[in-house]
Amino acid sequence: MAFYSRGRRPLAEEEKSTDAAKARTRAMELLAGQELSSGQLYERLNRRYTQQTSAAVVAEMVQREYINDARYAETRAHALLAAKKSRRAAAQNLRQKGLAAGEIQQALDAVYTPDVSGEDPELEAAAALVEGHYRKKLEAGRRDLVIAALQRRGFSYSVIKEAIRRVEEGE
Structure with a gap:
């Protein structure tokens, strides 16, 4: 009995599809369910589609602003603060989501900086x-x-x- 997620075996590189239209449709399905970072979307698409196809579709989603890593980072940082996570734990979580260091720093500065009343x-x-x-x-x-x-x-x-x-x- 194989223990693969959702009963599927990983596809070999030669079995992956190069159909950009199908990859675009899959990306829209994934983004309809939840907001993802560009790194997360790339990883998910890469399970079924070639690296070139996945990268092209992610670039298209970024260009159309369906994906915005800065917005995702700040939204995620707010959720982590609401879950009573430290700044360090939030930074680690955002790194795991595939976000760039600059985006992480901006989001954490926006969310974890003391407000005008001085409350941290x-x-x-x-x-x-x-x-x-x-x-x-x-x-x-x-x-x-x-x-x-x-x-x-x-x-x-x-x-x-x-x-x-x-x-x-x-x-």
């Missing part, structure tokens, strides 16, 4: 985690476990220390 979104996320998930450990005197858990999530020590201070003081 990353600090707010860490404080929310301490308040919700780790409050009982903190009350039990296991501050070390809280610090270790937040460090594994990618938060810097200064952010962790401030988040714990806020929760302990009841801000």
Whole structure:
């Protein structure tokens, strides 16, 4: 019994199609379901179509602005912040999505930069985690476990220390 995703075996390079029209249709189907980065779309198309066909279709989607990596990066960064991810964890996630370093940096600067009132979104996320998930450990005197858990999530020590201070003081 083979354990391939969705019951399909990977296609050999000579079995892949060069039909650009079919690749374009497949790209539109994929983009209708969810927003993808250009790297993600290329990888998915590359499963069934040749590298040249996949690259041409991705370039066409970018030209028509069906794909915009900068927009995708910022949208994804907002979702990661809402999921209480650290800036470091968000950067890693965006790199895994195949985005360029410049786009990642721009998106993170736009989302994780403190607002005009001076509130740091990353600090707010860490404080929310301490308040919700780790409050009982903190009350039990296991501050070390809280610090270790937040460090594994990618938060810097200064952010962790401030988040714990806020929760302990009841801000």
